[in-house]
Amino acid sequence: LTGDREVFPAWIRERKDFQVFFPRFSDHVITDEEILQQGVPKEPSERNIVELQCIARWIMKIPSTSTFLDLNQATEIAKLAKYRAFRPQEYVFRKGDVGDACYLVLSGEVHILIDGEKVASVTKNSAFGDIALQLENATRGADVQAASPPGTGNSSSSPGASTPNSSLPAIGCEVLMIMAEDYHKTLARCQTRRRKHLVNWLHTEVTLFRDCVESKLHFFELVSIDVPLKKGEVLYTQGESVGAFYIVRSGRVRLEVDIQYEQESAGFFGFEMFIKGQQTRAYTVVADSPTVELIALNRVDCFSPYFSFTPRAQDRIHDKNDKCRDMALRMVQQQLRAFRKSQSAAAANKNTPNHPPVVVQRKFPHSHETPEFQFPRLRPAKWKADNEVVSALQQACQ
Template sequence: MTYLLSVAMEKQLEELKQQLEKQCQINQELQRQNKDLEQRLKDKEKLLQELQTQYHDLEFPSQTANEAEPEFRTSRAAVMAPEPIPENLEISRNMVKKTASETSLIVKAIQKNDFLSRLDDEQITMMVDLLMSSHYKPSEEVITEGSEGDRMYIVAAGELIVTQSGRDLRTLTKGDVFGELAILYNCKRTATVKAKTHVHLWCMERQTYRTIITNKSKKKREQLMGFLKTSRTLKDLNDAQLSKIIDSMEEVKFQDNEVIVREGTEGNTFYIILKGEVVVSKNVNGHQKQIRRMGKGEHFGEQALIREILRTATCTADGPVTCFSIDKEVFEETIPVEHLELFDDSKVMQEEQGPEQPGPSSSLKFKDLVPVLYQEGRYQGDPVTLGVGGFGRVQLMTTLTYGKYYAMKRVSKKQIVSKRQEEHMLFEKKILKAIQCDFIVKLHAAFKDARYIYMVMEFCGGGEIWTKLKEVGRFDEPVAVFCTACVVEAYSYLHKKSIMYRDLKPENLMLDIKGYIKLVDFGFAKELVRGEKTYSFVGTPEYMAPEIIKNQGHDFAVDFWSLGILIFELLVGSPPFSSSEPQKIYSKILDGELKFPLYLSEAAKSIISKLCRPRPGQRLGNTKNGIKDVRHHRWYSSMNWHKLRMGQLDAPTIRLIRKGPCYINFDKFPQDHSVAEEEFSGWDRDF
């Protein structure tokens, strides 16, 4: 009996074992299928990312109404190199007469385009006048994928087909706009546009567009400057002070018969009339008596800027009126009222800074430099590349005696010439050679040969802030405070020397081995006299200030805007204005609506909002107290600025720095075997 039970139990155990093995096989098969599905999903996600990347610069409106914002920025930001504007571009000869219906079609096309709709009436009129006519036959290409674009188009008649990598994307018909990014900057076309039928197009070149917008902005500033100089209250101010006031003023419109200021009410706003007429009247025995009329260029309410005063007359719009205005509170932030003398923020910038030492004369020889090689991994034995950009590579070098490491930037001379960046390259070298600041990377030496120019710079072993941010997603507040405080010190030094930086972003911030931040890449820096403006379209789209996008002329205020964007990106992981399509980024910047995550502190929201004010004259750091206001903001209340300058603070960034070979904190890049063409134009004679 016992024997039979034992046999039965063994049989049951055997069956259970077989069932278990079968179940294991099923589980293994399910796991394999899961892995297969996971891999297919990853492949699909990768394909989707590649398609999104290809679509990144696509110059045609997206078909999706609601765009999902990425939580963290995962790709390096593109940059826009400044392009010279011709001094005297003859544009009036290109004017083409349009019929009323043609004008109507063009205006409607502009108004429904996300970017062009922001032009004012005068700019739209100029565009309508200067659009050229062109005709294409069926199957003729208007735009070729991969080619460099320099013009935009509006479809007047006919149909066109848009393709990308041979796939049909959409059809363009009457009233559609395409290629509009090309009138902002030199960009590669991301799709092919071919005529499906006989096509009539209106087109405009980038230089024409930029010239009309820039000239209008310059003329408007000159005009406003002239208007301000006729004000008795402001007549003693210099051009730099008057320019600050213009930067703080806003355009306001009034309807016919609308009262702009009322007699007897408290006055706090100064107005300059840009368009239309204003009737000035006083109350005499209960009736309004007209005193006079005012027109373009005349102003009223100036006394309200400097003392408590009740309005002494009523000003009413006679027909539609456009004014430029500034209120007392903003004016007081811009110009110290008590003596009407612009605050010299160089006094702030000099505090606690010792006498400047001249830059060291380098004894470094090009022949003494040797590349550092990867010691392990797939690139073992290859030279170490620290970074790759649109304008060259940065390699890790050392000397034959192995005494010190250097970061050597190598740039193709041919590429510099083709992109018209000769002046910027020479200026970058000039700036870095003269700079002696602990928060800016040092230039040790510069060399050239027939193919390249070489800039041998201080090696920052902690790596890029961009790489660190990508690794952790977003920074804790103390880390962001420390990183951006280092930037504030670099700005203080540069602005004191009348240099604006114009390319702030995590990619251009390096960590030294102590965890302190240094600014690198001065390709977009520019020297500017206080009170003057420059009109280049330059920078990184997500970090561009509104006045750059609008071609209104910009100055040091753009650096404070980009500081606000940087604080946001370090705390959140992606910039506040982002999209897969550049024109949408520009539209969001011009809309200026900042959306803050719930976890941001009130102090962080406050400093970002104040740095990212749309009007440059109202931005924190650009008002009468200068950069002092940034240092004194409560978000920096924990910062000991003196100890930071002396390098006496323990950097909270130190925990982001990995230990290992000297290149451990950098992404790895394959070796570049290509050789640039020789270039002998001689632009680098003094390099």
């Protein structure tokens, strides 16, 4: 009998579809990434079951879908999603367009533009465009443009530009597009479980939303993302660009700058975006309980034309910012006073120690032992073996 690889000729073993279905007999074990690259560009009806399940596993990794989709539901979406590639600086859609699809980013990056100004980015393994699908006859609230590939400037990455080493046009981003009709059959239906309690919780437990009308709460529930954390995980660090606003659903997080400020359930943080002139994070946020559940609201959604925080909610946000800032200032001043006090005490103390910082305590003072005897060093062996081979090894070890 011949070996496994002898059963099939080489030209069959080299086929990618053979490698997918019969990895035991192939010369190359194909990875999920390769299956994804192979299956995504196909028409939905042409994808085989292995490719569909690979795409489904990828869809389940997207933060906005990971909390409520199982493999079967994600596979149904994979059967309907269509592949699209956009050139650098090509518009995915424009402000005012009818919302007819949502998008899952496979590779690259897109920029969210409002009045021509970039307000946010959506990167690989993220979703966008689903807000307009949730509201009846809604239009797009911003422009979405494919970004330029890393290492290229705007002048060299205009639509239709080619890469230096290839005749193919450069790709700014690759997406899976889910049409509105398919979205309502799949994703919207699957989200029902998550929506069931969130609106009521926002209204009753979170002070910011107590005076919000139901339609505004419904909008926030649609665009929010669940963010789970484990103790010790860092959500973001001080100095990073502002990206989202967070509400603590359960657990406790710690805000650090020169102080530690704890935020428990129904509290909120990430309010730098509402402070004029504040473009970076003022705190480092660390999970401080075994499990933490956060609800994240993207910066773009917080300033969406479909929603605005009430004046009372904005006052609460500014009050929280002032409280944290004042606490940080008091703690810094307290630390400065303690430092100056210790410096003054050290300057007033003129007595210098008459002994070195490390003292060897002899066990037997009258024996004239030395520290070297108490703490012997490793020295080469003085004994030399008669055997020439062993003697040579001794010399080599020295």
